[in-house]
Each structure stands twice: as C-alpha cells, then as structure tokens.
Amino acid sequence: MLIMILVLTAFPLSIDISQFDLEKFYFSIIVVSLLMTSFLATEGMFEEDFEDGSLEQEFLVEQDFYKIVLSKIFVYVCFIGVPIALIGAIFSFANGVAIGSFMNVFFILSLSNLLLFNVFAFGNALSINKGAMLGVLTTLPLALPVIILLGTAIRSIQYEDGFLEISSLMIGLGFLISAIMPLIISTALKTHID
Amino acid sequence: MFDLAFNDLNEILAMDGHGVYVWSVYSIAISIIVASFLIAKNRIKGAKRKIKIKNAPS
Amino acid sequence: MLIVGWVWGLLFAPQDAIQGNSYRIIFLHVPAVIYAELIYFFMALCALMHLVWRVKLAAYLIKSAAPIGAMITFVGLFSGSVWGIPTWGTWWQWDARITSTLILFIMYLGILTLHGSFSNLEKSDRLMSILVVIGVVNIPIIKKSVDWWSTLHQPASISVSGGSSIDPSMLYPLLISIIGLGFTLISLGILSSRSYILGREKNKKWVSEYV
Incomplete structure (x- = not known):
C-alpha cells in the first residue's frame, strides 16, 4: 500500500506537469502503480510456505490445495487488493474524477486487482523460490489482457460510455479466473513438492 | 509477372534508397537462421561424441 | 522453396505504389510473424499432451521449439522495426500489434527461463507445460490486436478464408515464402x-x- 501511495505521489512531483496534463493521464499512473504494487505484494505468496515445509506438510496430510490457494488469494485480495483499489480511487478523485464515477473506479480497480492477484499468484507458484525476475518473465505477458481490459474500462468511465458492458465482462472473467486459476496454481505447487 | 523489377545490379542494391533496410533485414535474418542450423548440427555432433566416449570400452 | 519465394519477391515482384521497394520486407516479416504464433500453438498442443497423457516426447518438443519460436519472433520484430523506418518514420511504436508481439517474445523467453531454472528436468517439463497452456490466451489477442485497436499497423493483407487485399504478383511470392x-x-x-x-x-x- 505504501508503495502504491509512494508511486502515485512521486510521479507528479518528479516531472513538472500542470494539473490539466495530470488530469489527462492520471489513470495511466494508477494502472502502472496498481500493476507494480500487486506484483510486489504477491511476490512471496507461496515462497515462505514452500521454504518452511508447510506446503509439503499440507500435501502429505492430503489437504485440499485448491481450497488453500483459493482462500489465500481471497485473503490477499481483501487485505491488500481492495485497499490498493481504494487508494487508487481516492487519488483519481483528487485529480478530477467526478464523485459519481468514484465508485466505478473503485469497483474496476478492485476487479483488476482480483485478476492481477490470480495471475501473479500463478507466476509465484511457478517460480516459487527462484526470484522475482522469473516471476516477471512468466507473468507479465499474462497480465497484458488484464491491463487492456482495465484501460478499456477506464476509458468507458472517462467518456461515460459502455461501462456496464465492460464491467460485466470483467465480473464474468473474475469469476472464471478465480475458479480456474487456483486449480492451476495447486497443480504447479504439487509439481514442486512431488 | 516474371519480369525483373530492376534494370541493373546497382538498382537492385539501391532499391530507390530502401536497399539498406531491405538487404540488412534479409542478411541478418538469413544469418540468424543459418546460425541456428549450425548450432543444432554442432549440438548433435557434440552429444554423439559424448555418448561415444562414455560407451567406449576403457 | 524459401529461396524461390524470396528471390521472386525481392527481384521480380513489382514495386509497391505507396511504400516503394521497402515493402519487399513483407516476404520475410509476414511469414516470420505467422510462424511466431503458429509455433506457440504447436507448443500449446504439445503441452496439453504432456499434461494430460504425460507424453515425454511432447515436453521435449516444446523445449526444442521454444528457442526457434523466440528466434523467429525476434526476426519478425526486427524486420517490422526496420520496415517501420522508411514507412512510418519511426523504428518503434507502442502500438497494439508490435507490443503484443513483443509480449509473445517475452513469453518465449519466460518459458525458456522457467525450464532452465530447475535442476529436476521432469519438474521443469511440467511447469513449462502449465505455463505454455495458460499463455495461449494471449495468442488471439495478438492475432486480433490490429482489428480491435486503432493502430499504425495495417490489418492482415491475406486471410485463410480468402479475400486478400494484395495483387497476385505480390501474393504468390508471399505464399511461397510462407510455405x-x-x-x-x-x-x-x-x-x-x-x-x-x-x-x-x-x-x-x-x-x-x-x-
């Protein structure tokens, strides 16, 4: 969260731009900081559990990995993703977004975080203890569709056109990915332990 | 359809000022493809040699 | 066959009315980009075979195809960049098709890096297969990016369903180059x-x- 705030405040300060320019592309800064923050937040998602053997233990006692991964992602989204989305929405509000759009921005950023956290959790499950570089290489391409969707959603908020359609698509994708991704992640984790 | 699009070799090389782009792209691509073939062939040779050495009666 | 296609395209095909002779890069660029995507599809099929039926050979094929995919994607990106200099006046543009092809290149690098990161090769094979299968969602995005977003890149000139927008004197050498x-x-x-x-x-x- 601190990183999100830091990026959001440092960017306008580090380049001398007018409020008018800032209002034009403030959303890009939010998207980039959202991407960075969610990547950093999920960097060691399964690493510690893998290193201290708790994943192996859960595997040995035949715990349902799907439920473990699902609940872990859910906790991350609730305690990191949603607050990050809220900060993003507040900053966008401070930079010219109408009060009516505040909830839309918050909603879209939260949904994007749900998608991004799933993608980055997958990257973390693949690379596990092999460092962030591998995580970036494996998951950055997968984050691309989420960024595209987020960009489209933000444009729909800015131009007040087609928000319902894009948000419905993102909700559907959110459900789909939240259901499938933990299954894939648990397969990857089991491969590491096997 | 099968008439040469240029009058002489200089025209072919120059391609109306675009030759530097066209020829550099093709030469680099051909080099990369040929290098990939050579690397693969060398790897096969190397692997075969290693296996032969390993299997040779000591 | 490749040589025939390239010689035909480079020396015999007529000059393009708008792009001049720089369009001749098409005979390398288009086939390279087509195979950049096709190789990934092939890898995804192999990855499915490896994950579902545990076919060892399928994983070997992915590992062998990935560097070729990376190489041909690089050729596609490089030729596109150079073609952009005389045509668009810039060698790089953050437009949809170029960026998504760059992402495909990163995907290939990610797959190779992931496989090289683990000493247990069976484990590497499985993880690589999982990544390849998941990464396939990006291929339709790359394919359709030119149609979905406003971009500098021109839409596809030829299509499998027929109806190509280029003259046969340029189309035939292009098809031969692709094959x-x-x-x-x-x-x-x-x-x-x-x-x-x-x-x-x-x-x-x-x-x-x-x-």
Whole structure:
C-alpha cells in the first residue's frame, strides 16, 4: 500500500506537469502503480510456505490445495487488493474524477486487482523460490489482457460510455479466473513438492 | 509477372534508397537462421561424441 | 522453396505504389510473424499432451521449439522495426500489434527461463507445460490486436478464408515464402529436437545403440 501511495505521489512531483496534463493521464499512473504494487505484494505468496515445509506438510496430510490457494488469494485480495483499489480511487478523485464515477473506479480497480492477484499468484507458484525476475518473465505477458481490459474500462468511465458492458465482462472473467486459476496454481505447487 | 523489377545490379542494391533496410533485414535474418542450423548440427555432433566416449570400452 | 519465394519477391515482384521497394520486407516479416504464433500453438498442443497423457516426447518438443519460436519472433520484430523506418518514420511504436508481439517474445523467453531454472528436468517439463497452456490466451489477442485497436499497423493483407487485399504478383511470392519458411523451420525443429533428445536421453540404452 505504501508503495502504491509512494508511486502515485512521486510521479507528479518528479516531472513538472500542470494539473490539466495530470488530469489527462492520471489513470495511466494508477494502472502502472496498481500493476507494480500487486506484483510486489504477491511476490512471496507461496515462497515462505514452500521454504518452511508447510506446503509439503499440507500435501502429505492430503489437504485440499485448491481450497488453500483459493482462500489465500481471497485473503490477499481483501487485505491488500481492495485497499490498493481504494487508494487508487481516492487519488483519481483528487485529480478530477467526478464523485459519481468514484465508485466505478473503485469497483474496476478492485476487479483488476482480483485478476492481477490470480495471475501473479500463478507466476509465484511457478517460480516459487527462484526470484522475482522469473516471476516477471512468466507473468507479465499474462497480465497484458488484464491491463487492456482495465484501460478499456477506464476509458468507458472517462467518456461515460459502455461501462456496464465492460464491467460485466470483467465480473464474468473474475469469476472464471478465480475458479480456474487456483486449480492451476495447486497443480504447479504439487509439481514442486512431488 | 516474371519480369525483373530492376534494370541493373546497382538498382537492385539501391532499391530507390530502401536497399539498406531491405538487404540488412534479409542478411541478418538469413544469418540468424543459418546460425541456428549450425548450432543444432554442432549440438548433435557434440552429444554423439559424448555418448561415444562414455560407451567406449576403457 | 524459401529461396524461390524470396528471390521472386525481392527481384521480380513489382514495386509497391505507396511504400516503394521497402515493402519487399513483407516476404520475410509476414511469414516470420505467422510462424511466431503458429509455433506457440504447436507448443500449446504439445503441452496439453504432456499434461494430460504425460507424453515425454511432447515436453521435449516444446523445449526444442521454444528457442526457434523466440528466434523467429525476434526476426519478425526486427524486420517490422526496420520496415517501420522508411514507412512510418519511426523504428518503434507502442502500438497494439508490435507490443503484443513483443509480449509473445517475452513469453518465449519466460518459458525458456522457467525450464532452465530447475535442476529436476521432469519438474521443469511440467511447469513449462502449465505455463505454455495458460499463455495461449494471449495468442488471439495478438492475432486480433490490429482489428480491435486503432493502430499504425495495417490489418492482415491475406486471410485463410480468402479475400486478400494484395495483387497476385505480390501474393504468390508471399505464399511461397510462407510455405518455404515453414519447411525451413520444420527442418530446424527436427534438428533441434534431435540434439535435445540425444542430450536428455544420453544415459538410455537406445541412445547408445543408436549412436
């Protein structure tokens, strides 16, 4: 969260731009900081559990990995993703977004975080203890569709056109990915332990 | 359809000022493809040699 | 066949009315980009086979095809960049198709890096297969990016369903180049997988007998 705030405040300060320019592309800064923050937040998602053997233990006692991964992602989204989305929405509000759009921005950023956290959790499950570089290489391409969707959603908020359609698509994708991704992640984790 | 699009070799090389782009792209691509073939062939040779050495009666 | 296609395209095909002779890069660029995507599809099929039926050879094929995919994606990106200099006045533009092809290149690098990160090769095979299958969602995005977003890049000039927008005198050498590059890449793939299988199975009896 601190990183999100830091990026959001440092960017306008580090380049001398007018409020008018800032209002034009403030959303890009939010998207980039959202991407960075969610990547950093999920960097060691399964690493510690893998290193201290708790994943192996859960595997040995035949715990349902799907439920473990699902609940872990859910906790991350609730305690990191949603607050990050809220900060993003507040900053966008401070930079010219109408009060009516505040909830839309918050909603879209939260949904994007749900998608991004799933993608980055997958990257973390693949690379596990092999460092962030591998995580970036494996998951950055997968984050691309989420960024595209987020960009489209933000444009729909800015131009007040087609928000319902894009948000419905993102909700559907959110459900789909939240259901499938933990299954894939648990397969990857089991491969590491096997 | 099968008439040469240029009058002489200089025209072919120059391609109306675009030759530097066209020829550099093709030469680099051909080099990369040929290098990939050579690397693969060398790897096969190397692997075969290693296996032969390993299997040779000591 | 590749040589015939390229010689025809470079020397015999007529000059383009708008782009001049720089369009001749098309005979390399378009086949390269087509195979950049097709190789990934092939890898995804192999990855499914490896994950579902545990076919070892499928994983070997992915590992052998990935560097070729990376190489041909690089050729596609590079030729596109150089073509952009005389045509668009810039060698790089953050437009949809170029960016998504760059992402495809990163995907290939990610797959290779992931496979090289673990000492247990069976584990690497499975993780790599999972990544390849998941990464396939990006391919339709790359394919359709030119149609979905406003971009500098022109839409596809030829399509499988017919109806191409280019003249036959340019289309035929292009088709021959596409088929020729396909054969070239298949033979490169065979060589590459042969070297990989020999290296990977070097302790097996059948390899000793084969060598």
